[in-house]
Amino acid sequence: MSKLLDGKVAIVTGASREIGAAMAELLAMHGCAVLAAHFGETDRAEALAERLRALGGRVLTHNADLSQVEANQALIARAVDAFGRVDILAANAGLTISGPFSPQPKNSGTPCSI
Secondary structure (H helix, E strand, O other), X not given: OOOOXXXXXXXXXXXXXXXXXXXXXXXXXXXXXXXXXXOOOHHHHHHHHHHHHHOOOEEEEEEOOOOOXXXXXXXXXXXXXXXXXXXXXXXXXXXXXXXXXXXXXXXXXXXXXX
């Protein structure tokens, strides 16, 4: 029985955890070949790939700092080299920076009550 996405190729960024891992899993289970991109979380990404391969999925991992243009180009090239094309891009990679949203100097405004 064919699956909904048989023959399609997906790249999922941020695929080593949480929503990215769930997207990679869902795409693979529906027949997509998946390139699971991560940044520095090789163990997590490989564990995901091994689990999906055991279920019949076609999954490769790719470590990349996608804040760099060249890394994005290499990611696409890897998918095309491995799977022949790219049909789906799930751009889920993110960067977390802890700190105030909009730094304000002390005493920078007039206090008010609402």
